Amino acid sequence: MATQLEKWVKQQAELLQPEKIYWCDGSEEEARRLIQVGIKEENIEGHPIFQELNQKTFPNCYYHKSHHTDVARTEHLTFVCHPDKETAGPNNNWMHPDEAKKKMAELSRGCMKGRTMYVLPYMMGHPDSPYAKACIQLTDVSYVAVSMRIMTRMSKKIVDKIGNTDNFVKGIHSVGDFNPDRRYIMHFPGENLVWSIGSGYGGNALLGKKCFSLRIASCLGLKEGWLAEHMVVMGIEDPKGNVSYITAALPSACGKTNLAMLESALPGYKIWTLGDDIAWMNIGPDGRLWAINPEAGFFGVAPGTSMKSNPNMMRTLQANKFFPTLYTNTGLNTDTNEPWWEGIDGPVPENMLDWQGKKWVAGGQGKAAHPNSRFTTSMYNAPTLSKEVDNPKGVPISAVIFGGRRTHLMPLVVESFNWQHGVFLGARMGSETTAAAIHQVGTLRRDPMAMLPFCGYNMGDYFGHWVNIGKKMKNPPKIFSVNWFRVDEEGKFIWPGFGDNIRVLKWIIDRANNNVAPKETPIGYVPNLKDIETAGLNIPANKLEKLFEVNKQEWGNEVADIKKFFDQFGNRMPKEMWDEYNKLEKELK
Ligand code: GTP
Ligand code: SPV
Ligand code: MN
Numbered sequence: 001m002a003t004q005l006e007k008w009v010k011q012q013a014e015l016l017q018p019e020k021i022y023w024c025d026g027s028e029e030e031a032r033r034l035i036q037v038g039i040k041e042e043n044i045e046g047h048p049i050f051q052e053l054n055q056k057t058f059p060n061c062y063y064h065k066s067h068h069t070d071v072a073r074t075e076h077l078t079f080v081c082h083p084d085k086e087t088a089g090p091n092n093n094w095m096h097p098d099e100a101k102k103k104m105a106e107l108s109r110g111c112m113k114g115r116t117m118y119v120l121p122y123m124m125g126h127p128d129s130p131y132a133k134a135c136i137q138l139t140d141v142s143y144v145a146v147s148m149r150i151m152t153r154m155s156k157k158i159v160d161k162i163g164n165t166d167n168f169v170k171g172i173h174s175v176g177d178f179n180p181d182r183r184y185i186m187h188f189p190g191e192n193l194v195w196s197i198g199s200g201y202g203g204n205a206l207l208g209k210k211c212f213s214l215r216i217a218s219c220l221g222l223k224e225g226w227l228a229e230h231m232v233v234m235g236i237e238d239p240k241g242n243v244s245y246i247t248a249a250l251p252s253a254c255g256k257t258n259l260a261m262l263e264s265a266l267p268g269y270k271i272w273t274l275g276d277d278i279a280w281m282n283i284g285p286d287g288r289l290w291a292i293n294p295e296a297g298f299f300g301v302a303p304g305t306s307m308k309s310n311p312n313m314m315r316t317l318q319a320n321k322f323f324p325t326l327y328t329n330t331g332l333n334t335d336t337n338e339p340w341w342e343g344i345d346g347p348v349p350e351n352m353l354d355w356q357g358k359k360w361v362a363g364g365q366g367k368a369a370h371p372n373s374r375f376t377t378s379m380y381n382a383p384t385l386s387k388e389v390d391n392p393k394g395v396p397i398s399a400v401i402f403g404g405r406r407t408h409l410m411p412l413v414v415e416s417f418n419w420q421h422g423v424f425l426g427a428r429m430g431s432e433t434t435a436a437a438i439h440q441v442g443t444l445r446r447d448p449m450a451m452l453p454f455c456g457y458n459m460g461d462y463f464g465h466w467v468n469i470g471k472k473m474k475n476p477p478k479i480f481s482v483n484w485f486r487v488d489e490e491g492k493f494i495w496p497g498f499g500d501n502i503r504v505l506k507w508i509i510d511r512a513n514n515n516v517a518p519k520e521t522p523i524g525y526v527p528n529l530k531d532i533e534t535a536g537l538n539i540p541a542n543k544l545e546k547l548f549e550v551n552k553q554e555w556g557n558e559v560a561d562i563k564k565f566f567d568q569f570g571n572r573m574p575k576e577m578w579d580e581y582n583k584l585e586k587e588l589k
Contacts, residue, residue, distance in 0.1 A: 063332060082094070097190065120137045153296050213294045236272075276300065340368060420580060422480075423463060428448070433445055
């Protein structure tokens with residue numbers, strides 16, 4: 001007798017019409033085989049799916065070029081399909097589930113003809129964790145199958161775990177013909193289903209990541225009383241050996257991966273990495289907030305990554321303990337057969353192909369690596385990996401950080417007055433847009449909790465959920481906001497960032513443990529300058545002060561923009577957020 005899972009796979013195969021169906025077991029031997037398959041395959045633009053890199057200097061590393069229109073998330077083609085539009089909210093594109101299903105069936109009929117359909121069984125979260133979820137993704141791309149092996153816990157054991165139940169998260173993925181007019185990423189929270197066609201790019205194609213672990217999981221969290229967030233999970237060890245755990249939300253390409261494994265500029269302090277992109281947080285029996293990282297790998301931005309900015313990521317990429325590491329849309333040094341990107345250490349290679357495979361000339365027009373080019377590598381390669389990473393319970397959180405990319409206005413760090421005010425700090429967050437999604441780069445948009453593209457339901461209800469979670473906790477974490485990106489009159493970053501961010505984390509931990517007193521401002525608490533460790537820091541005092549400046553006049557415009565954003569949510573916006581808004585407006589007068 002076929003299981004429900006087998007029946008579901010068969011049913012999809014009837015629609016997608018693959019030539020072959022292959023059930024993955026998640027083994028290393030299998031990944032090696034799939035790479036060899038990909039080396040012999042070509043995509044629609046004639047690029048091989050995988051290219052072997054220099055195995056002496058980059059052992060177990062492979063190169064992938066995506067379709068040139070398919071290099072970032074496409075938010076305008078991403079839909080959340082609740083039965084009613086209100087539930088999706090103004091923060092999501094919406095389509096009725098029946099209409100969306102019909103559309104996807106039309107686009108998908110026969111889309112896998114002549115191709116192999118890979119069936120990927122995987123877990124989001126450690127299999128022993130009560131918070132983990134069993135999932136199945138179908139895909140017609142070897143690159144996606146291998147990427148999922150790195151990013152999730154893929155194993156044939158998951159098939160046994162699912163048994164003859166319907167208790168699994170479903171993902172259907174095909175690159176179709178890559179036509180951007182026939183590209184959709186559809187979410188069906190009512191049936192734990194993601195259906196994606198026309199894109200092979202990370203967040204559009206690795207369906208366990210943003211699609212399930214944030215958009216669908218945020219809906220589960222609302223129903224079941226937990227939080228699915230776009231957050232780093234990390235431990236900070238002080239010189240006495242005490243480790244405090246924190247989570248931090250920063251929008252795409254705003255510094256999560258760098259923060260998650262920073263090399264401390266302060267002697268005696270050490271960082272332990274648990275996750276660089278997604279946190280699932282539950283209230284523990286002790287009344288604290290506990291976090292797990294549902295993922296098992298890093299899908300990180302390559303440009304800017306170097307021994308200077310993020311030495312621990314460079315070490316992770318060189319470790320190669322877990323097979324394989326992938327480089328997508330970087331430049332390629334044709335003399336050495338090594339990947340290259342803007343900002344990497346060493347001289348600029350003489351002979352290089354750019355991310356589209358064209359000859360690249362230094363000082364010419366475009367960049368060699370696409371600004372959103374990425375590496376995919378197992379977190380088990382990281383020298384900073386926390387020993388708690390596989391703890392099924394997760395880690396208890398002492399502080400939650402919200403951040404954004406703001407060249408003006410926003411101080412380096414602000415502490416909220418209390419939980420509700422902290423939720424407001426997150427809700428009013430803005431950030432200048434980056435290359436992680438297809439849109440104009442560098443314009444300010446509101447991006448509450450770094451979740452604007454990822455919250456799978458009405459954000460008004462989401463803020464209410466955050467307020468409620470706070471009410472249920474006996475020992476809630478303190479909430480902070482940070483901004484590494486403020487610039488001076490010449491447009492240069494004032495704060496050195498990266499390893500020096502430990503100085504801010506130290507203050508945050510000192511505050512979480514009530515070791516130092518803060519200074520009150522209309523927007524929240526900021527540090528007394530004496531409490532920021534500045535030894536070894538090369539910033540003149542007046543610039544340092546500028547980092548904490550709260551200019552009431554400039555804040556006037558900000559408040560007007562926040563109001564406009566909040567207004568969109570109508571009566572879905574919780575009263576608590578307007579209370580905080582009104583208090584801020586009054587304080588600024
Ligand atoms: P996603 O994977 O898209 O979610 O991005 P992320 O939030 O993990 O961002 P990541 O750490 O990859 O950083 C993205 C960009 O921000 C890179 O170009 C970094 O060089 C830059 N960046 C990260 N941290 C800092 C910092 O502290 N200061 C400055 N000035 N830039 C930073
Ligand atoms: C992001 O854009 O926030 C990422 C990359 O982490 S993606 O997987 O495409 O979402
Ligand atoms: Mn991300």
